Amino acid sequence: MPTPTGVGTEELRRANLRAILQTVHTHGPTTRAVLTKQLGLNRSTIGALTGELQSLGLVTEQTAVVGGRGRPSHLVVPSDDNVVVAVDVGVDRIAVALVGLGGEVLDRRTRGHQRGEHDVAHVVESVAQMIDETLSASRHTRCLGVGVAVPGAVRADDGLVRFAPNLGWVEEPFTELLSKRLNRPVSTGNDANLGVLAEHIRGAAVGFSDVAYLSASVGIGGGFLVGGRPLTGASGYAGEVGHMQVDGAGPACRCGAVGCWETKVGENVLLQRAGRLAGGGPEAVAEVIAAARAGEPRAAEAVNDVADWCGVGIRAIVNLFNPQVVVLGGSLAQVWRAAESRVVESVQRNTLLSPRGDAALRSAALGDDSPLIGAAELAFGPVLDHPQAVPQAV
Amino acid sequence: MPTPTGVGTEELRRANLRAILQTVHTHGPTTRAVLTKQLGLNRSTIGALTGELQSLGLVTEQTAVVGGRGRPSHLVVPSDDNVVVAVDVGVDRIAVALVGLGGEVLDRRTRGHQRGEHDVAHVVESVAQMIDETLSASRHTRCLGVGVAVPGAVRADDGLVRFAPNLGWVEEPFTELLSKRLNRPVSTGNDANLGVLAEHIRGAAVGFSDVAYLSASVGIGGGFLVGGRPLTGASGYAGEVGHMQVDGAGPACRCGAVGCWETKVGENVLLQRAGRLAGGGPEAVAEVIAAARAGEPRAAEAVNDVADWCGVGIRAIVNLFNPQVVVLGGSLAQVWRAAESRVVESVQRNTLLSPRGDAALRSAALGDDSPLIGAAELAFGPVLDHPQAVPQAV
Missing domain, CATH: 3.30.420.40 (ATPase, nucleotide binding domain)
Structure with missing residues (x-):
């Protein structure tokens, strides 16, 4: 193992070890040459650092031929031990x-x-x-x-x-x-x-600093990245998107208020509106969407109605957070894929508002695993x- | 002027000058002794730095007697030239x-x-x-x-x-x-x-990292501090609070959508609901509130109704941002002062929701000048x- 040289303080050394490990963890196997360039360190320093990570059992090194000129470079690989x-x-x-x-x-x-x-x-x-x-x-x-x-x-x-x-x-x-x-x-x-963390590191929101992740099952969860940092709020309770009131007429929500967004777009709302039993989960939602596509009027109406209400909530989020991307998960992703244009139309209903940066709507790249x-x-x-x-x- | 000593690089010097100037700008006249302690620098360095600020015409120094033991200390005062x-x-x-x-x-x-x-x-x-x-x-x-x-x-x-x-x-x-x-x-x-910046520096939100500032006149503006940093969004358009849909029944909003929060709590909404002409501004709002207090039924009903709707929007903001404090400005502050308990009751309607950190509601300390x-x-x-x-x- 090369002698550690060229790294000043212990703190700096730790920061560099961290940078290398995070790079290979996030982006996969990376050559020493690329790490050298990215971190702005010299080759012997990178060698010393990757050597230390190797002795910690966190990475392995493989010799790989990279680029057209056939020059071999060490490939630093996260160790899946x-x-x-x-x-x-x-x-x-x-x-x-x-x-x-x-x-x-x-x-x-x-x-x-x-x-x-x-x-x-x-x-x-x-x-x-x-x-x-x-x-x-x-x-x-x-x-x-x-x-x-x-x-x-x-x-x-x-x-x-x-x-x-x-x-x-x-x-x-x-x-x-x-x-x-x-x-x-x-x-x-x-x-x-x-969920928003995962989509930011490995999913539909890579490279974006302002991200809204909205995911519905029985309830709706919201996770936000604001200026590259997770939104937590003062006590860690921020992101409660399901209980924005969207309709003064109700229905009553289990939270004690009425007309919360959750009462309009939750999984069970879609199921019941389509005449199915609540509690069937994602598979039951998929069945309703398939039935809607096959022309069953009640299912189609339910999907359209939920799509409209999805747009109402997303519109509020876009106006409040001005994100680059809104990532949809759970049954919101299912409804989005089934009725994309309907959701978009509802999101864009306040056409006379600010010519804001267009937020892209996407389903979660990691599916329900975010x-x-x-x-x-x-x-x-x-x-x-x-x-x-x-x-x-x- | 003392020779500048004890400061390493030019960048560090600039950072220290900045720290001193910001301290006296924000907190008013401050002794060199306090600055020495706050900045963790020695006295001669502080003397050199305040000397430089003095020569730049940004501060003056006064000799003041501070504390019980009568020891004189230089007081660094922002220069209102x-x-x-x-x-x-x-x-x-x-x-x-x-x-x-x-x-x-x-x-x-x-x-x-x-x-x-x-x-x-x-x-x-x-x-x-x-x-x-x-x-x-x-x-x-x-x-x-x-x-x-x-x-x-x-x-x-x-x-x-x-x-x-x-x-x-x-x-x-x-x-x-x-x-x-x-x-x-x-x-x-x-x-x-x-507005949120001013309230954070000199108003009702001093010392808080997560702040919502909501101010109504004809429209409603929202300014947010999230983890101590201003919320801007990806393109600078974040904080558009007025166009969250709160009622599916309408009315139509000038933005093209229906039932936006602004259509329920704007200044002119209160005036018209009380049977007054729109466009009278804060004075007209004050007149309605006085009339309500004096027992005029239509005015009282208008104030109560707007107070309820204020709470609906504030509740959404509290659930989304989990702020320590919500600062109300413009006609929202007027309605808040007139019908505080009614607003609070509406904010707290989803009682079965998370036992979240209680957000304090306050009127803007800087009034309409935030x-x-x-x-x-x-x-x-x-x-x-x-x-x-x-x-x-x-």
């Missing part, structure tokens, strides 16, 4: 994935909650069992952490779930319980905040921030 | 103020637009005349800049007013025209963005950022 466990606690199901450094999903399992199983002890046990199974089946040698997405407001410092209405949770120490059960540190975040991938990024956070602190035990 | 001109172009009137370094309003004039005088050439000429008069009457020796607040979307780099619906402006080169007419640089910003004071801060910006670049000509 390192994994994290990502968990998405949805209302209908729990998803658990093993994600390698570099972002590849190596294993993915889902299990439905049964109705009534939202009791926090049940959920902790289900999640823990799924994690145990996943890690047992894994050939990967080092689990760097566990990240969890929940549909609720999460206190940043200890992961206390302040409120997750669709799970019926209030002030639940979910994170602490899961961490004790697993005997591992666990990080928990709001699903929509993790929060799950965001949970993986949450778990990778400490190592990406401080590579030298990676646990050496296997 | 330095002024800026602040302008607020409202829909009903133009306000022009002379504001000293340190933030004191030294002179203030208003002039009504006549109806139809929103033509940009007329407005430029009115503003310029008012500025000429103000500066002629002034004993102050150095005008550092001109800052203007307009009720519209402003392009950051050149002050082009993209859209100011209540003035009927679209793509108007107002800033360029005024700058040519005055033969001085002019900086222009959105009135609500400048945008004007913000425009002064905009004009002070270049000198506060780079004190050594202050124009030496008088």
Whole structure:
């Protein structure tokens, strides 16, 4: 391993290690030549830094022939010996994935909650069992952490779930319980905040600084990037998009108010408006959309109506945040793909307003996995921030 | 003047000059002892820096007796030889103020637009005349800049007013025209963005990082501080709060959509609902509120109704941004003071939602002058950022 030279202070060294690790984690295998250029460091310094990352077991190096002139360059590759466990606690199901450094999903399992199983002890046990199974089946040698997405407001410092209405949770120490059960540190975040993070790193919002991520299932989650930074609000509860009042006439919302956006565009609203039973989840939504396309009047009417109301909420978000891109997830993505022009027409209804920068509307590139991938990024956070602190035990 | 010592690079020196000047501008006269402590520099360095600011004509020093032990300390005082001109172009009137370094309003004039005088050439000429008069009457020796607040979307780099619906402006080169007419640089910003800035520096939002400033006259402006930074959005058009749809039943809004928040709480809505003529401005709103208090049923009903709708919009903003404080300006402040409990009840209608950090509701501490004071801060910006670049000509 080359002697570390050319790096001034320990802090600078850490910043450079971080920059290299984040680059290969986000963009995949990268040549030393590219890293040298990107970081503005000399080749021997890069060699020393990648050597240190290699000895930490975080990257490997391969000799690759790059470019037309056939000059060989070392390719720095994230080592997928390192994994994290990502968990998405949805209302209908729990998803658990093993994600390698570099972002590849190596294993993915889902299990439905049964109705009534939202009791926090049940959920902790289900999640823990799924994690145990996943890690047992894994050939990967080092689990760097566990990240969890929940549909609720999460206190940043200890992961206390302040409120997750669709799970019926209030002030639940979910994170602490899961961490004790697993005997591992666990990080928990709001699903929509993790969704926008994932779409920004690896999805439909790469390269954008101002992003709105709106995702509907039973409720609607909102995650925002504002000037390149996550919108958290004063207490971490920002982004509650589902309870903007859009209609004075109602209906009553479970939050206590009336006419909230959620009462117009949630998954179950679409299902019931189409004459289906609530609770069928994404598959039932897909069935309604297929029926609408096949000409069933009631389904078509439901899709059109929900598309119009989708536009009403998106319009408010565009006017408030002036994002470059609005990323739609969950049933909002399904409705968007089914009735794109109808949604756009509704978004653009205030035509006489400011000639604002056009916000692009897109479905989530990571599909329903945005929060799950965001949970993986949450778990990778400490190592990406401080590579030298990676646990050496296997 | 003491020899500058103890400051490393020119950049560091500039940063320290900036820190001192910003401190005395924001907090008023400050002793060298306090500056020494705050900046973590030694006394001779502070002496050198304040000496330089003095020679630039930006501060004066007074010998003051401070504290119980009677030890004299130099008091660093912003020099009000330095002024800026602040302008607020409202829909009903133009306000022009002379504001000293340190933030004191030294002179203030208003002039009504006549109806139809929103033509940009007329407005430029009115503003310029008012500025000429103000500066002629002034004993102050150095005008550092001109800052203007307009009720519209402003392009950051050149002050082009993209859209100011209540003035009927679209793509108007107002800033360029005024700058040519005055033969001085002019900086222009959105009135609500400048309002939140002023309230954050000198008003009801001092010390808060997450702030919503909502101000109504004919339209509603929204200015936001998010994590301590102004919310601009991708193109500078963020904060358009007036066109969130709050009622599917209407009425039609001038923006082309229906049921926008502005159609429920604008100044003229209150007036018309109370049976008055539109266009009477803040005085007419005050008359309705007084009548309501005196028991006139139609006025009372109008105030209550508008208060309810105020709460609907504020609730959406609180849910989206989770601010520590919501600062209300213009007729929103009038309605808030008249019907506080009614507004709060409406804001809190979704009682079953997250036990979120309680956002405090307050009227703007700077009254209707928040945008004007913000425009002064905009004009002070270049000198506060780079004190050594202050124009030496008088």
